[in-house]
Amino acid sequence: MAHDALRRLKVVRPKRIYEQIAEQIETLVRDGTFVPGARLPAERELAEMLGISRPSLREALIALETAGLIETRIGDGTYVRADLGGGRVFPLSGRDMGPGPLEQFEARRAVECAAAELTAARADAEDRAALTASLARMRTLIAAGTNPADEHRIFHVRLGDASRNGILSGAIRELWRLRQEPMWDLLRRKVENPESWHAGIHFRSRLLDALEARDPTAARREMETHFDRAGRTYFDPKE
Amino acid sequence: MAHDALRRLKVVRPKRIYEQIAEQIETLVRDGTFVPGARLPAERELAEMLGISRPSLREALIALETAGLIETRIGDGTYVRADLGGGRVFPLSGRDMGPGPLEQFEARRAVECAAAELTAARADAEDRAALTASLARMRTLIAAGTNPADEHRIFHVRLGDASRNGILSGAIRELWRLRQEPMWDLLRRKVENPESWHAGIHFRSRLLDALEARDPTAARREMETHFDRAGRTYFDPKE
DNA sequence: TCCTGTCAATTGGACAGACCAATTTTCGCG
DNA sequence: CGCGAAAATTGGTCTGTCCAATTGACAGGA
Incomplete structure (x- = not known):
């Protein structure tokens, strides 16, 4: 055809x-x-x-x-113009660039922390079971040496859905979809490793504890801590 | 000399x-x-x-x-152009029913608090001048007995733009546009009055102080306090 | 000689009016 | 009711004109 x-x-x-x-x-x-x-x-x-x-x-x-x-x-x-330093590219053509990784990160921090807070207060048994199951799958993947990135997305999207807020959950879904795009793969590959995967397990485990305890403040705090640590890893110019 | x-x-x-x-x-x-x-x-x-x-x-x-x-x-x-900033990340339209006022409120709390924090660190003199001017216009409007809702939107959208995060600023723009729709007019009319307008002036004035001081933590705290108070006013079933 | 003020030429800034082409809307015909 | 042609709307382009800022040459005075 x-x-x-x-x-x-x-x-x-x-x-x-x-x-x-x-x-x-x-x-x-x-x-x-x-x-x-x-x-x-x-x-x-x-x-x-x-x-x-x-x-x-x-x-x-x-x-x-x-x-x-x-x-x-x-x-x-x-x-x-004389100040067209060599690296400067002219945005005349091909100017349709999506948001950069830092922008995505900041936005995700904003919506996911808020969603975690709401979810702690609103998640039902089914939500908690789904998150627990996702965490278990993560453990299995890591034990097999597989990158759990996809399961990460599932976990966080489910967490967002449990907030019972369509705007926030929709934004989380969209932001994680953006994150999956191959463009930022290189950036992630540099700082992700089996050790960081284990740290992720611990973080999400504590987050899940806060949800079980129906403690919105603790849930938000866990999420904020997670993002602060991740932010330093990804964007700090120390290394 | x-x-x-x-x-x-x-x-x-x-x-x-x-x-x-x-x-x-x-x-x-x-x-x-x-x-x-x-x-x-x-x-x-x-x-x-x-x-x-x-x-x-x-x-x-x-x-x-x-x-x-x-x-x-x-x-x-x-x-x-429709694909500006977070218009796509925060999918507010295209659903059978738009998000309810509580959803909007929670989403705005999430993004505006984060934006305030970033703006405190990134706003330049021009941003601050624009916000100051907006606040002055608010005072004029209130003195004339006019509802400053439109100027509120301008203030918060400008605040979002100054965060230098296209996703967050786009989301704020969208959420405020949604808020302006006539559907929620009645809800607002019930709790808004010249007294609440004055309270809004005080809040935004303190927020501006935090921006002048380049204090992200204080800026976020002001915004959170504002949303907490507004949340009680709008959604608490006490009255 | 050197400085200075003036004037004309050059150049970009802005406007008015007109006509063309693509698109949308209107409306009458089958 | 559907469909195609005509009309209206809208952006694209051109011609011509005048204004304002800058520059540079030039004459006059210290």
Whole structure:
């Protein structure tokens, strides 16, 4: 069938002139035709060279200025910004990046700590049984030397569901899904090991105790401690 | 000598119209006046509303588009991009029934307390000035006997933005948008009055003090106290 | 000679009006 | 009731014009 081919179709977005021009100029800057600090031709001149009107050229220049590539000085001219340090990439294209790992982490800390507090007060026997079972599976996986990451997700999502708050549980589910994306695999692989898996078991065991005791404060405290420790491990520049 | 004063001189950069307009529209988007997915007025209309020419407005729109805030569809209109920040992480819509007020409240408590903590550590002078200005507007509104609910939203959304966490700030924006819906008006009307408005001023003033002092712990504590008090007012069955 | 104020040229900033093209909406026909 | 053509709406682009800021040449005075 042709279904496979059809699936590859992309939505055609009519390229507006200003985008084409901006890309052209970006290329010229990248390949060194326009050196940082250099002055571009005057707007009227450049527009004629490119065969477009001055407003369209201006729109392209505005886009490039917003992207941080160029700089215009009234009454003087348009210049390629000189402070384009080598590593700086221009966000003109491919700017659809999701939230970074730190943002995800901070958000998860916020919602999971709150969810733990609520869950301690609201979880029923079934919830507790499911969490206990998940913890047991984790132990089995670790004993077999397997990474329990997937079971971690199940545990925390179930914990969120038990909070009986659809917003928080939905957010937790979504944040863990983001966390599973391959992009952050490398970051995790650096700090995760069988030892950290065992520490995770201890933490979740204590958390479960707090739930059994129906102690919201203790549950939140356990979760906060967990995130504080994880945060130091992942994001502290000490090592 | 006047050397000390001279040292404070800043290079004046004439703000071009498109920059001013872009900033205006950006604040309208960020404080929730223009909801993600919403359609902006037509270019001709918007230009007239702002008292500028269409080319200038178009330059502002192109800047916002380059910045990834809006999206234009030829022959249709200009739309606020729907995939901003935590709009996807906190799935509030698409369910048969929206989340109830208690769910909203618990979620807001979670994200706003976390955001306050981060903001205390990350807010810059501009953020603090904006929050101070918002608080001043609140005082004016209350003095005139007007309900400051809209300014409340602006204050808290700005506070969230200053946390520099797109997920949290997006969630706060969404949750406050939800709160503004007419469905919960009655609930609020029962417990809100000029006296509670004044209490809100005091709370936000103390919160601002914590931000000025760059004290994350104090900022979080103020926010938690606020939510605890509001929670008792709204949801306690005592009365 | 050197400084200084002035004036003209250059350049970007902004506006008005018009026309084209894509999209959506409306409405009449089958 | 469904469907296709016409009309209205909306963004895309162009032409032309005028204004404001900057620059640089130039003449005049210390």
